[in-house]
Amino acid sequence: MIAVIGLIVGVVAGLVLEPTVPAALQPYLPIAVVAALDALFGGLRAVLDGLFDDRVFLVSFLSNVVVAALIVFLGDQLGVGSQLSTGVVVVLGIRIFSNVAAIRRHLFKA
Amino acid sequence: MPAEQTTPGPERVVGWRALGRALRPRATRAQVLTGVLCALLGFAIAVQVRQTDESSLAVMRESELVSLLDQTTRQADELQDQVNDLERTQSELQSGSTSREAALEAATRSAAAQGILSGRLPAEGPGVTVTITDPQGSVSALTLLNLLEELRNAGAEAVQLNDQRLTASSYVLGTDGGVEVDGALVRPPYRWVAIGEPDTMATALAIPGGALAKVQIDGGTASVQTQEQVEVTATRAVSEPEHATPRTGDGG
Numbered sequence: 001m002i003a004v005i006g007l008i009v010g011v012v013a014g015l016v017l018e019p020t021v022p023a024a025l026q027p028y029l030p031i032a033v034v035a036a037l038d039a040l041f042g043g044l045r046a047v048l049d050g051l052f053d054d055r056v057f058l059v060s061f062l063s064n065v066v067v068a069a070l071i072v073f074l075g076d077q078l079g080v081g082s083q084l085s086t087g088v089v090v091v092l093g094i095r096i097f098s099n100v101a102a103i104r105r106h107l108f109k110a
Numbered sequence: 111m112p113a114e115q116t117t118p119g120p121e122r123v124v125g126w127r128a129l130g131r132a133l134r135p136r137a138t139r140a141q142v143l144t145g146v147l148c149a150l151l152g153f154a155i156a157v158q159v160r161q162t163d164e165s166s167l168a169v170m171r172e173s174e175l176v177s178l179l180d181q182t183t184r185q186a187d188e189l190q191d192q193v194n195d196l197e198r199t200q201s202e203l204q205s206g207s208t209s210r211e212a213a214l215e216a217a218t219r220s221a222a223a224q225g226i227l228s229g230r231l232p233a234e235g236p237g238v239t240v241t242i243t244d245p246q247g248s249v250s251a252l253t254l255l256n257l258l259e260e261l262r263n264a265g266a267e268a269v270q271l272n273d274q275r276l277t278a279s280s281y282v283l284g285t286d287g288g289v290e291v292d293g294a295l296v297r298p299p300y301r302w303v304a305i306g307e308p309d310t311m312a313t314a315l316a317i318p319g320g321a322l323a324k325v326q327i328d329g330g331t332a333s334v335q336t337q338e339q340v341e342v343t344a345t346r347a348v349s350e351p352e353h354a355t356p357r358t359g360d361g362g
Binding site: 002013021037040043048053076082107 | 140141148149153155173
């Protein structure tokens with residue numbers, strides 16, 4: 001419940017404060033968001049598996065975000081930034097789908 | 111990552127009950143941590159969505175921007191080419207219509223002039239009327255032709271005899287039945303109407319031994335009136351030239 005409230009509070013804060021993303025971070029924020037979504041669904045799946053551990057969740061969340069941003073940064077330096085970020089989004093999208101499938105099996109037995 | 115979790119909790123609850131248990135608000139470390147991370151995620155999502163909404167160009171990569179710029183420049187070039195084409199067409203059409211108008215005006219003017227000269231159009235203007243009475247029918251065709259020539263010499267531009275328009279190809283023929291002009295009999299009294307310089311024509315007709323004198327010798331009487339305004343109403347159909355064609359290269 002606190003997680004849901006936190007999500008809502010974050011969205012509202014983002015809408016109210018209207019911060020501008022620093023130019024240096026602009027290419028990485030979308031990828032980081034997708035990575036964090038992956039971690040979130042992974043956590044939800046762990047809850048349903050009865051395996052949830054806050055320390056693991058924290059580490060996986062942060063490492064997902066950092067690794068995703070790092071890959072895109074590296075890609076930009078190598079000149080394949082757009083292709084690599086597409087690749088990262090695809091991989092994370094597949095992971096999100098498989099996590100959602102597991103959650104669905106838990107909740108609906110289907 | 112969740113897959114790395116290997117140690118199961120003391121009591122395993124699954125399905126909706128697990129979800130419900132997780133959603134129950136408790137001030138545990140795990141709940142607070144998750145809440146903070148979720149707040150962070152929500153914040154990032156909101157910021158990113160706003161960012162994408164307001165400035166799609168700012169988040170684009172250099173290569174994308176270059177290709178976009180390229181595309182835009184090419185598009186602008188094409189549009190500029192189109193503008194040039196259309197402007198050229200416009201100026202062509204404008205000059206074309208002016209020259210066409212001028213040509214039309216000239217053609218109209220020349221058509222009017224030629225219409226008067228060839229007898230195709232009625233005309234009006236200063237001129238003279240000559241009335242010849244011929245009670246005995248003794249005025250000859252030659253005398254009438256002489257009078258016509260005299261009028262022409264004096265610069266008559268349009269001439270009418272009774273209801274016949276006289277032009278360059280008109281002829282006067284003496285027949286047994288009387289005087290024939292352009293194939294039609296003309297009966298006295300002869301009434302001439304000629305447009306031109308009135309005084310010149312009157313003087314030309316009146317010279318001693320001239321046209322009027324011949325009429326009197328023939329036994330008729332003639333009177334000349336100069337007028338500011340006379341009307342030549344008779345017209346003559348002009349036949350298309352059958353053999354003669356305009357010489358090529360001599361346009362007009």
